[in-house]
Amino acid sequence: MAKKGDYENWRVVDFFCGAGGFSEGFHQAGFDVIRAYDIWEPAIVTHNKNHPNKSSEVAKYGDVYNISILPDEEFEKWVPDSEVIIGSPPCVAFSNSNKSGKGDKALGIKLLESYLRIVARKKFKKDSKLKYWILENVSNVQSYIKDSYTMEELELEYLGDYVLDVKNExxxxxxxxxxxxxxxxxxxxxxxFCRPVETNDDNTVKTLRDAMVPLGNMTGEDFEEVYDPNFNFKLEKNLVSDLFYVKEIAKFEWNKAKRQKQDKGYMGKMSFPENLDRPARTVMATMSSSSRESMIFPYKKGRYRYPTIREVATIMSFPIDYRFYGDSDSIKYKLVGNAVPPKFSYALAKAILIHEGKPVNEIYIKKTFPEKDSDFCDLNYKVFELKVEKEKKYKTKFKYHVPYLIIRSYRTELLNEFVHEKVVWKAEIHKSQGNSARIYTFNNLNLDFMDKKDSLFIDRYVKKIIIEIGSFNQLQRNYCMPIDSKIEGGLKGPEEILGNIRELIDERFHGYNGEIYDKNEDVFIPEKICISYYILKQIIGGIEHE
Incomplete structure (x- = not known):
């Protein structure tokens, strides 16, 4: 076991450094991070505060594209010699969370190639010191990176016939x-780089519970120290930031998230709230509370909360004394969510040192901060107001199915569209997704297969809803209203209608488990789907079309 300082440390330059997660792993392994670049001020400040340097600040403002095309003399000043270069170009354009991975790739590719250009200039220059370099990004990015790049492709023709191999074994x-x-x-x-050695298998992976329980409760009561489950040290609780507070999620938000996670239609179910006995889901850069990707924890009975910044930082394997500099929880969350997990970075750094026969630092290097730090905003004991639902804009789109009613990939959907500035509501039967997706609109569907009493009940129910709704316009206005306002006024929007139909299916029509054949479409439709579609179709056909 080696202590930091027992040997001459190798140097690292970090591009797109963010909050410093990539740097932190190399720092803890025993490397010296001598320079880092980003263009976001909170990231630069966070990196510098957690990796102080007596002579000058390590992290600086720097546009990687502009750096990559600097003249040689200026370039060498901006990019000092190092044995290792690391970089994690912005992944938004390549991420699955960005419109299912359909974001604009042009800027992302430009930044990737800028980073590779910097690597090539340092690697192929005379008397190069560079031995290793690493590019980290979301899984999708591999489709946009070539196996290798010629100097001509990187606009470095003057370097000659070198080829930068990017994808090795x-x-x-x-x-x-x-x-x-x-x-x-x-x-x-x-x-x-060198292949990192796995430290855990499927039987020993750290779970969300492993990360959260050592942090204690959100009040900070009944304990004086906090244990770090990633780096195995204790810290006085007054030195642990961004942990002791509760930010509750409003019901209208978590309700939406619950449906997105468990009733997305064609997508699989996700845990709601989070399953503590599995590794956490991927921490996103945006602190959302109403999406499928939202990370939601139980708070009190029937209530839910956001994770604290310290919790998500621990999930990302940041040490508990690491500070995130931003004046809001959303900025801090973005700093964490965009980072490379330090424990993973440490594994990459350790593999390099072992391969080079160098000792690896295994003693945690604690952080030190000024006693008074005016740049730091600690969220401990901050009171967050519960978010109030606002009225939606009139032209807000709606598209959803009868909740939790999906049979053999069939579902009944209600949706709106605007034609010549006027709202139009439609009912459709949807099946599957992607290339196999089908949409059906049956104009002559009847309920001959139903018991007479049940069909009469449906007719009475439809007439009642038509009277309550009145018109397409009123249904749209009801949809745009906050839930509390609808409850107070006894009004129904599209969500309430779909919810009522689901209740009818469960309470009165649960025995209809057969299928109806449609010869025109040559398909068998589950009876419950037919019933729900018929009800919606009759309501839409009966209310006033404006």
């Missing part, structure tokens, strides 16, 4: 949960 998607990170976070790694 180690290039792969790595799941950080196998490297001590309590998160199921998959990332693509390529470059010239």
């Amino acid at each position: 180690m290039a792969n998607v790595y799941n950080t949960k196998y490297y001590g990170v309590p998160s199921n976070r998959k990332r693509y790694i390529c470059g010239e």
Whole structure:
């Protein structure tokens, strides 16, 4: 076991450094991070505060594209010699969370190639010191990175016939949960590096519970120290930031998240709230409370909360003395969510040192901060107001199915559209997704298969709803109203209608488990789907079309 200072440390330069997660792992392994670049001020400040340097600040403002095309003399000043270069270009354009991975790739590719241009200039220059370089990004990025790049492709013709090999045998998607990170976070790694050694298998991966329980309760009561489950040290609780507070999620938000997670239609179910006995889901850069990707924890009976910044930082394997500099929880959350998990970075750094026969630092290097730090905003004991639902804009779109009623991939959907500035409501039967997706609109569907009493009941119910709704316009206005306002006024919007139909299916029509054949479409439709579609179709056909 080696202590920091027992040997001459190798140097690292970090591009797109963010809050410093990539740097932190190399720092803890025994490397010296001598320079880092980003263009976001909170990231630069956070990196510098957690990695102070007596002579000058390590992290600086720097546009990587502009750096990559600097003249040689200026370039060498901006990019000092180092044995290792690391970089994690912005992943928004390549991420699955960005419109299912359909974001604009042009800027993302430009930044990737800018980073590779910097690597090539340092690697192929005379008397180069560079031995290893790593590129980290979301899994999708591998489709946009070539196996290798000529100097001409990187606009470096003057360097000659060199070729930068990017995808070697180690290039792969790595799941950080196998490297001590309590998160199921998959990332693509390529470059010239050594394969990191897994520290956990499926039986020993760290769970969300492993990360959260050592942090204690949100009040900070009944304990004086907080244990770090990632780096195995204790810290006085007054030195642990961004942990002791509760930010509750409003019911209208978590209700939406619950449906997105468990009733998305064509997508699989997700845990709601989070399953503490599995590694955490991927921490996103945006602190959402009403999406499928939202991370939601139980608070009190029937109530839910956001994770604290310290909790998500611990999930991402940041040490508990690491500070995030931003004047709001959303900025701090973005700093955490965009980072490379330090434990995974440590595994990459350790593999390099072992391969080079150098000792690896295994004693945690604690952080030190000024006693008074005016730049730091600690969220401990902050009171957050519960979010109040606002009225939606009139032209807000709606598209959803009868809740929790999906049979053989069939579902009944209600949706709106605007034609010549006027709202139009439609009912459709949907099946499956992607290339196999089908949409059906049956104009002559009847309920001959139903018991007479049941069909009469439906007719009475439809007439009642038509009277309550009145018109397409009123249904749209009801949809735009906050839930509390609808309850107070006894009004029904599209969600309430769909919910009522589901209740009818459960309470009165639960015995209809057969199928109806439609010869025109040559399909068999489940009876419950036919019933729900018929009800919606009759309501839509009966209310006033304006």
